[in-house]
Amino acid sequence: MKNSSTAGVTGTLFPGDDAALPSGSRAPADAVQADLFVVLETFHDWPVKDDMSSMEYPIFSLSKNHDTRIRQYSRGGKSVRVIPSAYGAATVFDKDILIYCISQLVRAADAGIPISRRVRVDVYPFLVGTRRSTGGAAYERVVDMCRRLKGTTIETNVKTNEKEQLEGFGLIEDYRITSYTKNQKGALELELTISDWLYRAAMDFDILTLHPDYFSLGQALERRLYELARKHCGDKAWWEISITLLHEKTGSSQSLRRFKQDLKEIIANDPLPDYRIALDETTKPNKVVFLTRDNAKLVCEANRAGRLSWVSFFLQKTLTH
Template identity: 80%
Template sequence: MSDHTTNPPPGRTGGNILAGAVQPDLFVVLEATHDWPIKDDISSMEYPIFSLSKNRDTRIRVYSRAGRSVRIIPSVVGASTVFDKDILIYCISQIVRGQGAGIKVSRRVRVDVYPFLLGTRRSTGGAAYERVVDMCRRLKGTTIETNIKTNEKEQLEGFGLIEDYRVTSWTKNGKGALELELTISEWLYRAAVDFDILTLHPGYFSLGQALERRLYELTRKHCGDKAWWEISLPLLQEKTGSSQTSRRFKQDIKEIVRHDQLPDYRIFLDESVKPNKLVVMTRENAKLVRDANKAGKLSWVANFLQKKLS
C-alpha cells in the first residue's frame, strides 16, 4: 500500500488480523494511483441491477427482455445502489489490472479504503469510512437471481453481489472501515477475468445523480465507439430501472440534457417523434461529421447541435 500524502484518514485502531501471512486466495490491490483504468462488467451496465433511490429501497424488482431476466431481492437494510457499485467497479478494475500485470488474482480482494475514496472521487471525511461499511451491507444483502450470461455462460443463478466482507482495520470510533476484505460474486469475477467488460471515463465518478450514471452506463454500452445512438423514453426508463412516473422521468431527463455533463457523449431529447427519444452523440466532432455524412444524416445531426447552441 502506498503512503498517504494528503488528507490522511482517521487514525487506525486494531490491526490487520492477517499480518505476517497473506492467505493464498487473497488478492491485494496494486499500489494506489489516481489514474487507473476503470472497468465495468457489461451485464450490470445493461440491466438495472442497482437501485436509483436515495432512500432505503426494499422493493423486489424484476426486469425481463429477450429471454433474459433479472430479479433483485433486497434485504431489510435496502437494495444496493448505483453509488454502492463503485466498490465493485474498483475491485473489478484492480483485478483486471492485476491480471494484466501477471499477478495472481482471486475473488477475494483486500481494499485500503482511503485510496478507494480518492480513486472514486469521494469525500475522505470521517463519515465516508462508515458509509463504506454500509455499502458492503447492502451489497451483501441484495440477492440477484438471473439467467443473464457472463462470458457466454448461461444458467439460472441466485447470489449476492459480494459473498462476504470483513473489516480488518477500523477508524478510532470503531464505526468506519480503514481496510477491509470482500469476496465478489463468481458472476462478476467471471466477467473480470474473461474481459466481459468495458472501460469507463474517469468522469463517471463525478456524476452526482444516480440517473446520470445509469444513462452513462447505457450510453457507453450501446453507443460505444459509434457516432450516435437513439432510444425511446419508455424503453430507456425500463432500462434505467426508474420507478418514477413517465412525466417525472421525462422532466429529469430534460434536466440532465440541459446540464450536458456525460463524459464522451452529448445527449439530446427528440420531442418531434412519438414516443419521444433520447439521442446520444459522440463528442468527437470529426467522427460525428464523417459518419453522419456517410449515412446521409448530416442535416439531422446539425439540427440537434444547433439546438444545443441556441
C-alpha cells in the first residue's frame, strides 16, 4: 500500500460510488481475506488515520446526551441520513474505536500483513492509545460504544446505472465480547466487523493522517472542527467558510447564536493541533478562517496571494486572545 498520510483521492467515497476510486485500487474480495485481523498492540506514536467521508459529513453526534434524533445532511448532490437505535446515535468519541481499527489496518497492510474487516481489539491498548482513562468503567463504556456503532444506520443516495438508489448500512456490522472484566459488564477483548464502507476507505486510500493530539480534545465540537480543518485546509495555509455553512457541516443541534458563542470560546482557548481559528465578523454572514500554525508557510502563501494584510489581521487576533 502506498503512503496514505495525505489525501490520495479527490471526492467523497460512498458505497457503490466506483467513480471515486482511483484506478487499480480495489481492495481484495472478502473471500480471499484472512478471517480475523488482530490489531497490533500499540500505545504511543502510532499513525492515526481517519476516513475522509466521515470527516466531510456530520455522521457522528456531538451531543453529550442520549441522542435518538434522525439527522439528514445534503450537499453537492450527496445526501446522508443518520438513523440511531434505541441506544442512541454513535458519537464523535465512539468513533475513536473505528479510527483505531482503520489506523491499524492501514499499518498492517503497509507491512504486508493479511487483514480482514473482522478485527480483534485488546481494549487496554486501545484506551491508552486514544488517551482514555483505564479505570474499570472505561471497559464498560467500550461495550456501550459498540452498541451505538452497531445500532446507528447510515443511509445515502448512490447512483447505479444512472439511477439514484438508497443504500443503508451500519458503522459496524457486528461485535462480540471475547473476554470480560470480573463483573462481566466490561470488555477486556472484543471482536468487531467494520462496515465495508470503512474498509474500502482504508484500502482505497480515502484517508488522512490526524495529529495524535486529536484524542486530547475533550469537547465534541473541538474534534469536529479539527476534522473539518484537516479535511479542507489540509496542507494549505488557510481555509475560510461561512459560519452558517460551518454550523451545518459540524452537525451541531445548537442555534446559530449558541454555536457562535461556543466557537468564540474555542477560538479563545485555541486547543486545536495544527490549526488556529479566527472569526471574521466584517462579512455577512460571518466567516470562519482556519489558519495553519506554520507561520512561515502562512506568511509565504499570503504574500504570494496578495493577502498578507488580510492574514496578518487574523493572525494578530488569534495571538492576542
